Amino acid sequence: MAMVTEVLKHLFKKRATLMYPFRDRDKIHVPEGLRGKISFSRELCIGCGLCARFCPSGAAELIEDDKGKRPVFHIDQCLFCAQCEEVCPRKAITLTREFEIASFDRSDLIVK
Amino acid sequence: MREEDVMLKLKEAFGDKVSDFKTAPRRVFFYTPPEYYKEVVRFLVEKLGFVHLQAITSIDLGKDLEVIPHLGRGLTVSVRTRVPKDRPVVDSIVDVIPSASFHEREVHDMLGVEFKGNLNLKRILLPEDWPEGVYPLRRKSRVAPPEPIRGGGR
């Protein structure tokens, strides 16, 4: 009974829920520091392996290729903790603001 | 009460039965053999007023098992005691602090320490049909973290 006046006031107000993803996709406010999908630039990497050593979930895997050692990131294992970004000595790894990364195919979720 | 006062009072009451003191801001750690463990805990609770039991930790040190109750509100006093692994029996402190029963059940489940005097040592963290004699936190059952699943395709 104590909330009756509040409930009646809300009959004339806008709905609080955003109908994402069908209608209100542009109304989503993504803050600047959001930890989203990893982006990796191969040119800056020196193959130190610190990202693979400190990744909590094993998402960063170190492999050998013709230019030396480099990591491959498996986004389906990633925790989005940004520890790899923090520990990389050459700033080759950044976490972008992209959060819509669901997919039907695991090979979409590999960042080389 | 400051950490040095606790140390002095314990040394006064127990002499060389307590040893290996280490202090940090608002923390006191010391060792006592298992024969005097319950007496020391009773002294801390009844005479010095550390009525609040925070937790009971247990560690597998290879040949011994260490049991550490942590007591206190403002100051934390940790009493370390050590028992051999082939005969891990310690006196229970349930009659001094009733809520120790739950903590001792957890230590019994995880490391297999027997608490003499605690009649209610049922399973608390492991399922009821867990096999007897398998203690998850003991050293020899060491496993590496599982390999991540690397998929490729659907």
Added chain:
Amino acid sequence: MSVNSSYERFFDVPIGPQHPALKEPLFLKLVVEGEHVVSADVDVSYTHRGVERALQERNYIQNIYLVERICGICNVAHTLCYCQNVEGLYEVEVPSRALYIRVLVEELARIHSHLLWLGVAAHEIGFDTLFMYVWRDREAIMDLIEEITGNRVTSAINTIGGVRRDIKPETADRCLKIMDYIEERTKYYKKVCETDPTIAARCAGVGILKPNDAVRLCAVGPTLRASNVKYDVRADDPYAAHDEVPFNVIVYDTNDAFGRILVRIDEIFESINMVRYCIKHMPSGPVRVRLRLNPPAGEHVSRVEAPRGELIHYVRSNGSEKPERYKVRTPTFENLPALCEMLTSKGDYVVNIADVPVVFASIDPCLSCTSRVAVLDYEKETVWIGRLEELKLKRLRR
């Protein structure tokens, strides 16, 4: 445990493991005489994940993120406790701007946790309107945490040596505006809780825990503070910047579930004031101190006032990059003996089966839920299995 039922007066009612009130599976074994609960025992094995074992197999940096995932709601408290523990092994001083940011994020997490609990407690009583409105207002805090730390739930702002990010001035201004909004809404919810007859009928006099029982059974958190015992880790064993940021320890003397509601609402007001103080008096300087990789051998104990009570972590290190032993004791585990005491009928104090979800929710269990209840009626030789909501309705219809 079952009492000798030679009279056939006492029946065992199991509640769980797919659990009634709130978050995780737990098995409550109640022994019941008619409608009154005579005794209770708990079995908490259903969400055992082997975290302490997993912490021994990973290095100290990877463990920050594992400790964070022990609990989604108290994730800030767990990382704070862990980082303080390891910094205690190094015996290093954390810069004071980092301490203020730690207190800021910790108090924001406390506001969000108490609002979440208020909504869930209202849902347990059946007051779904209050539940929905409180959770809508909680979204403002979640968006603020996302802006400050980068994620709504797993904030990961604490690291060994300080915090990972700094606060920008625009974020600090937005934070003050949101604090004003939350304060106004919380005043309204306090008025609703104090005047609404349903909440008073369901919660007053339910789940009584007398002060000497609370101290004897080592209860912690708002469960203890609603029984007139003044114990808060932020005041008795100050950590981070709590010795400089002023606040009051909220205590009520009603000893029941209603008092616990009031304690948590008043703690929201205290947290709002602490956030404002931190922003106004934030010192300048670095936010982090760089440390070498492996901490020295030794042991340390760290305690934090999580939203649910006192949280304690213990670490023993042997100088290598992985901890030798890491122990976590969560506040809900510490409140279990007190819970069993609250669910026991003695003398004039009776506990009905329908009060069980309210009592269980009032200790703010950090566990999760589904709701299945089995009621065995020995007289009619029937078994009735259904959702706890249906059990609540059954009682009200009688």
